[in-house]
Amino acid sequence: DTAAVNPHNAKTTDLAPDTVDASGAYMNTNQGVRISDDENSLKAGSRGPSLLEDFILREKITHFDHERIPERVVHARGSAAHGVFKVYQSQAAITSAAFLQHPEEETPVFVRFSTVAGSRGSTDLARDVRGFAVKFYTQEGNFDLVGNNMPVFFIQDAIKFPDLIHAVKPEPDNEIPQAASAHDTFWDFISLMPESTHMVMWLMSDRAIPRSYRMMEGFGVHTFRFVNAEGVSSFVKFHWKPLLGVHSVAWDEAQNISGKDPDYHRRDLWNAIESGNFPEWELGIQVVPEADEHKFEFDLLDPTKIIPEELVPVQRIGKLTLNRNPDNFFAETEQVAFHVGHIVPGIDFTNDPLLQGRLFSYTDTQLIRLGGPNFHEIPINRPVVPVYNNQRDGYMRQTINKGKTSYSPNSLGGGCPFMAGKMQGGFTSYPERIEAHKIRERSRSFFDHFSQAKLFYNSQSEPEKNHIIDAFSFELGKVQAVPVRERMLRLLAEVDSGLAAQVAYALRLHIPKNSEEPLNKSIPADADPAAYQPEHKESS
Ligand code: HEM
Numbered sequence: 001d002t003a004a005v006n007p008h009n010a011k012t013t014d015l016a017p018d019t020v021d022a023s024g025a026y027m028n029t030n031q032g033v034r035i036s037d038d039e040n041s042l043k044a045g046s047r048g049p050s051l052l053e054d055f056i057l058r059e060k061i062t063h064f065d066h067e068r069i070p071e072r073v074v075h076a077r078g079s080a081a082h083g084v085f086k087v088y089q090s091q092a093a094i095t096s097a098a099f100l101q102h103p104e105e106e107t108p109v110f111v112r113f114s115t116v117a118g119s120r121g122s123t124d125l126a127r128d129v130r131g132f133a134v135k136f137y138t139q140e141g142n143f144d145l146v147g148n149n150m151p152v153f154f155i156q157d158a159i160k161f162p163d164l165i166h167a168v169k170p171e172p173d174n175e176i177p178q179a180a181s182a183h184d185t186f187w188d189f190i191s192l193m194p195e196s197t198h199m200v201m202w203l204m205s206d207r208a209i210p211r212s213y214r215m216m217e218g219f220g221v222h223t224f225r226f227v228n229a230e231g232v233s234s235f236v237k238f239h240w241k242p243l244l245g246v247h248s249v250a251w252d253e254a255q256n257i258s259g260k261d262p263d264y265h266r267r268d269l270w271n272a273i274e275s276g277n278f279p280e281w282e283l284g285i286q287v288v289p290e291a292d293e294h295k296f297e298f299d300l301l302d303p304t305k306i307i308p309e310e311l312v313p314v315q316r317i318g319k320l321t322l323n324r325n326p327d328n329f330f331a332e333t334e335q336v337a338f339h340v341g342h343i344v345p346g347i348d349f350t351n352d353p354l355l356q357g358r359l360f361s362y363t364d365t366q367l368i369r370l371g372g373p374n375f376h377e378i379p380i381n382r383p384v385v386p387v388y389n390n391q392r393d394g395y396m397r398q399t400i401n402k403g404k405t406s407y408s409p410n411s412l413g414g415g416c417p418f419m420a421g422k423m424q425g426g427f428t429s430y431p432e433r434i435e436a437h438k439i440r441e442r443s444r445s446f447f448d449h450f451s452q453a454k455l456f457y458n459s460q461s462e463p464e465k466n467h468i469i470d471a472f473s474f475e476l477g478k479v480q481a482v483p484v485r486e487r488m489l490r491l492l493a494e495v496d497s498g499l500a501a502q503v504a505y506a507l508r509l510h511i512p513k514n515s516e517e518p519l520n521k522s523i524p525a526d527a528d529p530a531a532y533q534p535e536h537k538e539s540s
Contacts, residue, residue, distance in 0.1 A: 150221075
């Protein structure tokens with residue numbers, strides 16, 4: 001009983017008028033006409049032929065014929081749940097975001113977990129990144145934290161995203177393999193993209209095969225901004241810390257489970273919530289004052305880097321509880337539209353070039369996936385606050401806007417007059433000062449691709465390291481192209497010579513020494529190598 005679990009949830013109330021329970025009702029057509037027989041089509045005589053006139057048959061078949069929409073281009077396989085978020089204490093000192101002010105206030109949320117590469121029907125147990133997307137239905141509009149279960153990403157610039165996904169998806173000639181990274185195209189791309197080294201260390205670790213969605217961390221990945229009521233900004237990284245701890249399965253276990261129950265994670269999440277074992281996460285933040293932007297050896301705008309927790313501790317500021325399964329997979333889990341660009345006053349973007357590209361991509365893809373410009377009106381997507389503006393019309397428009405005017409300014413009344421949004425507490429972008437040349441170039445502060453990969457490897461226990469070695473050996477063992485394997489060995493040698501040696505042994509290959517090909521293609525050929533060595537790398 002939803003109401004018992006969650007009596008004051010604004011989103012539950014919002015969804016109620018659109019939620020239908022047909023038990024005990026008479027069946028009728030989409031036009032509301034009572035149906036007398038749902039077993040037989042209208043025929044000329046009991047042995048046919050069927051008659052074109054049968055609007056009941058036609059309507060039923062037509063609707064069925066149109067039941068499918070395109071799956072998401074990435075993160076197609078997912079499972080979701082409703083819940084609530086509560087902040088522990090006011091964060092007013094660093095952000096004016098209303099949902100982070102009052103410990104007694106509950107903000108409804110909808111959370112979708114996903115794999116990245118597989119299609120809608122693929123196994124939950126694939127070695128893959130997991131999506132961790134949270135939609136907060138706040139009193140100031142929707143805030144989406146569209147993160148992953150790993151804190152870094154493969155690429156530094158969104159312009160490489162289509163290439164990354166083309167490399168990881170099934171190969172175009174034979175659509176093999178369905179949902180794994182073990183193939184030539186993926187490793188070919190990775191071996192040519194040294195910036196992905198840190199991320200592939202995570203991907204070959206146990207983090208890529210979670211025991212349960214309930215036992216995964218989540219990360220916003222990019223550095224975002226918080227802005228307080230005085231307009232003072234700080235940089236922030238978002239974390240989700242599962243209260244059940246972080247747990248994984250070993251590769252053999254994963255393959256076993258996958259064969260027996262490819263819905264394993266979906267079933268686990270559903271059953272936990274059905275039985276009242278509500279999964280919980282704490283929201284963690286790492287906050288860096290604006291003045292410290294350039295204090296680190298890495299660039300805060302580089303999405304292939306973490307801020308080590310030793311440098312900036314994670315403060316736990318609130319709790320997320322998932323307490324209700326969706327009523328309808330398609331209407332909710334499939335039609336939900338997350339977007340990293342859905343932010344509220346008090347939160348803002350940074351110039352991370354991966355984030356900047358994402359800001360375009362999500363709405364663009366949802367326009368086609370969800371059939372036009374009105375998908376914000378779909379019940380799961382609409383905010384819990386009313387929407388007033390002069391946007392009108394388009395496919396599947398639901399809202400009936402009254403009045404003669406749909407423009408501003410107007411002197412005739414009606415429409416939606418613009419009322420100095422700033423005065424009303426509306427969103428204002430942080431007025432960051434930018435003075436720059438317009439150029440197509442990677443920042444030199446993004447060039448160190450190996451220090452944090454090394455940091456990650458060294459943070460692992462011996463059994464965890466062995467799992468990483470086994471994962472690389474297995475994955476690269478599937479790669480047919482020997483030059484791809486060799487390039488990967490050269491990259492691994494930059495991370496850890498022992499790791500590279502053990503994988504090379506498993507592959508029966510030598511680590512190539514004096515290759516002509518530069519490993520780090522992002523560094524210009526004429527550059528002084530010393531300029532790109534971070535200090536701690538030399539001392540390690
Ligand atoms: C979907 C995370 C990078 C494009 C998703 C989803 C997540 C996610 C969690 C699934 C949302 C859902 O459950 O519906 C991330 C993270 C990234 C990243 C953490 C890097 C830090 C990118 C980039 C692009 C991109 C660089 C494009 C330039 C998309 C698209 C979808 C998607 C097109 C499908 C959305 C839909 O159909 O509704 N991403 N993503 N992502 N992402 Fe990303």
